[in-house]
Amino acid sequence: MTNTLKTLLALFAVLGFLAGCASTTEEIPTDPEPEVEEVVEEVEEVVDTGPDLTGVDTVFYFDYDKSLLKSEARAALMIHAEALKASPRSIRLEGHADERGTREYNMALGERRANAVRDFLVLQGVDSYLIETISYGEERPVAVGSDESSWSQNRRVELK
Amino acid sequence: MIKRLLLVLITACVCQLTHAELVIEITKGLDRPTPIAVVPFGGLNATVQENISDIVSADLLRSGLFRPIEKRDMLGTPTKEADIYFRDWRILGAEFILIGDLQEGTSSYVLEYQLFDVLQQRKIFGKTITGSSRHLRDMAHKVSDDVYLAITGIRGAFSTKILYVEDVLRPGPNRYRLVKADADGAREQILFASSEPIMSPAWANDLKRVAYVSFETSRPAIFIHNLETGERTQLTNFKGLNGAPAWSPDDKRMAMVLSKDGNPEIYVMDIATRKLTRVTHTYSSVIDTEPNWTADGKSLIFASDRGGNPQIYQVALASGRVERLTFEGGYNARPRLSPDGKSLVMVHRENGVFHIAWQDIASGDMRILTETWLDESPSIAPNGAMLLYATQHNKKGVLAAVSMDAGVKFRLPSKQGNVREPAWSPFAD
Numbered sequence: 001m002t003n004t005l006k007t008l009l010a011l012f013a014v015l016g017f018l019a020g021c022a023s024t025t026e027e028i029p030t031d032p033e034p035e036v037e038e039v040v041e042e043v044e045e046v047v048d049t050g051p052d053l054t055g056v057d058t059v060f061y062f063d064y065d066k067s068l069l070k071s072e073a074r075a076a077l078m079i080h081a082e083a084l085k086a087s088p089r090s091i092r093l094e095g096h097a098d099e100r101g102t103r104e105y106n107m108a109l110g111e112r113r114a115n116a117v118r119d120f121l122v123l124q125g126v127d128s129y130l131i132e133t134i135s136y137g138e139e140r141p142v143a144v145g146s147d148e149s150s151w152s153q154n155r156r157v158e159l160k
Numbered sequence: 161m162i163k164r165l166l167l168v169l170i171t172a173c174v175c176q177l178t179h180a181e182l183v184i185e186i187t188k189g190l191d192r193p194t195p196i197a198v199v200p201f202g203g204l205n206a207t208v209q210e211n212i213s214d215i216v217s218a219d220l221l222r223s224g225l226f227r228p229i230e231k232r233d234m235l236g237t238p239t240k241e242a243d244i245y246f247r248d249w250r251i252l253g254a255e256f257i258l259i260g261d262l263q264e265g266t267s268s269y270v271l272e273y274q275l276f277d278v279l280q281q282r283k284i285f286g287k288t289i290t291g292s293s294r295h296l297r298d299m300a301h302k303v304s305d306d307v308y309l310a311i312t313g314i315r316g317a318f319s320t321k322i323l324y325v326e327d328v329l330r331p332g333p334n335r336y337r338l339v340k341a342d343a344d345g346a347r348e349q350i351l352f353a354s355s356e357p358i359m360s361p362a363w364a365n366d367l368k369r370v371a372y373v374s375f376e377t378s379r380p381a382i383f384i385h386n387l388e389t390g391e392r393t394q395l396t397n398f399k400g401l402n403g404a405p406a407w408s409p410d411d412k413r414m415a416m417v418l419s420k421d422g423n424p425e426i427y428v429m430d431i432a433t434r435k436l437t438r439v440t441h442t443y444s445s446v447i448d449t450e451p452n453w454t455a456d457g458k459s460l461i462f463a464s465d466r467g468g469n470p471q472i473y474q475v476a477l478a479s480g481r482v483e484r485l486t487f488e489g490g491y492n493a494r495p496r497l498s499p500d501g502k503s504l505v506m507v508h509r510e511n512g513v514f515h516i517a518w519q520d521i522a523s524g525d526m527r528i529l530t531e532t533w534l535d536e537s538p539s540i541a542p543n544g545a546m547l548l549y550a551t552q553h554n555k556k557g558v559l560a561a562v563s564m565d566a567g568v569k570f571r572l573p574s575k576q577g578n579v580r581e582p583a584w585s586p587f588a589d
Binding site: 099100101102103104105107108109111112133134135136137139140144145146 | 329357359360375378379380400401403404417419424445447449450463470491493494507509514533534536537552555580581
């Protein structure tokens with residue numbers, strides 16, 4: 001949990017820094033106003049466009065036969081949640097399973113994973129009507145091998 | 161019987177494949193299969209497009225119960241009873257001899273064939289069937305069915321069909337295919353192709369329709385596909401899972417899994433009225449899936465992880481009473497009942513590896529039938545003698561078959577993509 005918080009704080013710090021840089025370059029040539037008002041404008045701008053999601057994970061991985069969110073996934077999803085609250089948009093969560101086990105059971109497992117991500121986002125305050133969950137089971141692997149490295153890439157939820 | 165041969169299904173909008181036929185490789189046979197001489201048929205047999213006696217020979221070989229005598233060892237090729245020298249065939253070790261003669265009739269081919277018991281020097285049966293040039297393979301499988309029944313006492317399933325899903329692993333509008341073929345893999349027809357996944361094909365018992373799951377709407381949905389007209393009907397469009405369709409024995413109802421109420425539960429839909437009845441009632445996050453009807457249409461067996469890991473259960477539709485059927489191992493799923501209802505087959509995990517297992521329902525005794533890797537989707541032949549399943553071979557998805565006593569095994573390798581999810585058709589009547 002401490003690690004998660006640290007990661008989050010670090011990420012927000014980077015985001016804040018990036019936002020600051022962007023607006024600074026915009027403001028310099030045109031704005032003769034006092035410094036205090038300038039800060040207020042910056043904040044409004046960030047709220048309008050939502051946080052910068054560049055580099056934030058959109059694929060979240062799971063352990064075999066599990067639908068428990070890992071700490072990396074929770075950290076990234078908190079950023080997504082903030083972005084979705086700031087500027088709501090419809091998203092699609094696509095759940096997937098590795099090839100082991102039966103196909104229809106894996107459909108259910110993929111859905112369970114997509115639901116775990118949905119529930120986490122809703123707990124963070126995202127409106128549930130923005131979220132559609134779909135399971136592809138084992139039907140759409142990203143890695144085709146029959147080994148743990150392929151399987152671990154295929155047990156995933158993709159946020160789209 | 162002849163009428164049945166002529167009643168070959170006419171499928172609309174069907175493309176014939178030439179390069180993707182499945183080829184049978186026998187991987188294990190009985191220790192002592194019955195030697196039979198399938199003598200090359202006379203008349204037009206060698207000149208028509210399909211060599212009927214070769215097809216019969218391959219059918220009988222594939223059953224694992226027969227060892228056809230090599231043609232090169234035969235001392236003669238009789239086509240009439242009077243030309244059979246039983247002593248010659250007895251020396252070759254043949255217990256039975258099949259002879260036949262194909263002639264051109266007024267509007268179709270006429271095939272006469274006779275089966276003899278070599279040791280008793282006795283005719284077992286003699287028959288005549290007719291069919292057009294399109295029906296030569298059907299005629300061959302009919303001969304195989306007759307021979308199989310006469311010798312084993314079990315109805316042959318050589319005339320039945322299979323469905324399977326193929327993934328050619330190249331993105332595009334024809335990536336995923338639903339394929340229909342003869343039980344020996346010949347005469348493949350693509351029923352439906354899509355850029356999106358296709359799953360869980362299921363035969364209607366009338367053989368006129370199939371159901372499957374297609375993702376073509378960007379969500380999983382159950383479709384009914386009429387094989388005679390080519391017409392497709394979307395049966396379900398619920399939020400969440402729409403899967404595992406299974407026709408009731410009278411084809412009036414469809415069992416399925418839906419997660420519209422939160423978690424995957426078993427439902428039964430009346431196909432004509434689309435009225436839904438929820439069958440299972442578990443608490444949130446439990447998975448109930450993969451329903452399969454009992455022959456009386458009064459119960460479903462299905463997989464559920466309500467006990468902590470996937471096991472097979474049976475639910476009575478009238479009372480809703482649920483009974484657990486499997487207790488061995490930590491993963492049992494995708495159950496299918498044998499035609500006599502006395503046993504079931506399933507996907508069973510042992511030491512982390514997935515195999516097909518058979519279980520006697522009354523005693524609970526379980527037997528693992530396969531030793532291959534990532535085995536799934538068992539589908540039992542309508543005569544209960546063998547089952548088809550999907551497995552991996554040389555890193556490709558292939559179909560394989562195993563007899564219910566595990567004594568006979570063969571593989572049907574695909575020449576192009578990955579094949580999976582075989583569904584063996586019921587008998588045609």
